[in-house]
Amino acid sequence: xxxxxxxxxxxxxxxxxxxxxxxxxxxxxxxxxxxxxxxxxxxxxxxxxxxxxxxxxxxxxxxxxxxxxxxxxxxxxxxxxxxxxxxxxxxxxxxxxxxxxxxxxxxxxxxxxxxxxxxxxxxxxxxxxxxxxxxxxxxxxxxxxxxxxxxxxxxxxxxxxxxxxxxxxxxxxxxxxxxxxxxxxxxxxxxxxxxxxxxxxxxxxxxxxxxxxxxxxxxxxxxxxxxxxxxxxxxxxxxxx
Numbered sequence: 001x002x003x004x005x006x007x008x009x010x011x012x013x014x015x016x017x018x019x020x021x022x023x024x025x026x027x028x029x030x031x032x033x034x035x036x037x038x039x040x041x042x043x044x045x046x047x048x049x050x051x052x053x054x055x056x057x058x059x060x061x062x063x064x065x066x067x068x069x070x071x072x073x074x075x076x077x078x079x080x081x082x083x084x085x086x087x088x089x090x091x092x093x094x095x096x097x098x099x100x101x102x103x104x105x106x107x108x109x110x111x112x113x114x115x116x117x118x119x120x121x122x123x124x125x126x127x128x129x130x131x132x133x134x135x136x137x138x139x140x141x142x143x144x145x146x147x148x149x150x151x152x153x154x155x156x157x158x159x160x161x162x163x164x165x166x167x168x169x170x171x172x173x174x175x176x177x178x179x180x181x182x183x184x185x186x187x188x189x190x191x192x193x194x195x196x197x198x199x200x201x202x203x204x205x206x207x208x209x210x211x212x213x214x215x216x217x218x219x220x221x222x223x224x225x226x227x228x229x230x231x232x233x234x235x236x237x238x239x240x241x
Contacts, residue, residue, distance in 0.1 A: 009130045010113055013056050014103050015047055016171075017117035018064035018093040023228050032066040034117030035073055036233060039240025042073065043227060044117045051113065052080040054125045060085045060106045061117070064093035089197070096202035098192070101180050109177055116171030120236055121224040128174050134214030135179040136206060140167035141224045152210070152217070159217035161207045170224055179205055 021028030027036055034044035044061070051059055059082050063070050067088055077084030087103040094102055100114065111131040121141075129137050138159050143150045143166070153163020183200065184193065186208045192199030209215045225236045 010051075010054055010056050010125075010128070010174075011110060012058045012060070012107050013051050013113040013115065014060045014062065014100065014107065015044060015115055015117045016062055016096060016099060017044060017070065018062045018067075018089050018099055019118065020065045020093065021118070024230060024233070027230055027233070028065070030066070032063070032069055033227065035069060036227070038120060038227070038233060038237040043120060044074070046120060047115050047117065048074070048077070048080050048082060050125050052082050056082065056113065058083045058085065058107070060087050060103045062087040062089055062094075062099045062103050064089040064091055092199070094197060094199045095192070097180070097183060097187070097205060098197060098199040100175070100202060101183060102197045104177055104180060107177065111174055111176050114173055114175055116226075118227050119171045119225060120227060120240075121170060121172065121220065122222045123170065123172055123220045123224065125172075127218070128172075129216075132174050132176060133216050134212075135176050135209045136215045137174040138206070138215060138217045139170040139172040139220050140217055141170045141220050143168045144224075144226065146226070146228065154217045154219055157216055157218065158213060159206075159210055159215040161210050167219060170220060171226070172220075179209060 017034040021033035024033050035042045061084060063086055074084055085106045087106055123139055140154050147168050150166030151169045153160040153166050183205055186205055187193050187200045190200055206215060227233050
């Protein structure tokens with residue numbers, strides 16, 4: 001897929017692909033979850049095609065579990081008109097915060113799209129803001145059966161940690177690198193922070209930014225699947241076919 005004529009509102013993206021996929025065993029014994037196929041193509045390829053169509057040029061893929069499987073499957077990204085960069089985390093994975101921090105060395109200072117490699121959605125990436133008004137912009141979806149209580153509240157296009165009615169974070173967002181600048185002050189002395197590279201979750205940084213009104217959001221009411229089990233993968237595959 002060529003993106004030569006697409007507007008370059010977004011230049012760069014990060015795809016989280018380092019997870020162990022433990023709930024997907026035995027499928028993930030030999031294949032990392034983002035490379036599992038649904039509708040005739042790998043989950044991560046759905047994202048790469050959408051990013052390319054949007055005009056993104058550089059995509060960082062963070063890898064850990066079965067990291068050596070990605071490059072043979074995806075190459076350098078040229079088939080989609082992309083430049084792929086692989087952020088190797090080693091074992092175990094660095095969690096979402098540590099993984100994003102580790103990937104920043106392969107991104108420039110501009111805002112970037114980040115998407116979980118193990119989801120599928122018909123969310124139109126062209127509706128994402130070119131840059132968040134604050135530190136992050138999150139896409140939220142209706143709560144699935146496996147997350148009935150939701151994650152965050154959305155009020156007047158602002159995301160809050162708590163609220164009367166909460167939605168589920170889709171795993172799709174736009175971030176400024178500045179979100180990570182004070183990560184150590186926020187994370188504190190949690191296990192993993194003193195490793196090199198450090199390992200920590202992104203959620204505490206987002207919640208700290210929410211307190212300061214620096215996380216905007218939108219509700220995607222369309223299709224979305226967190227491909228967390230073999231059953232959900234089979235259902236998604238059947239729906240896409």
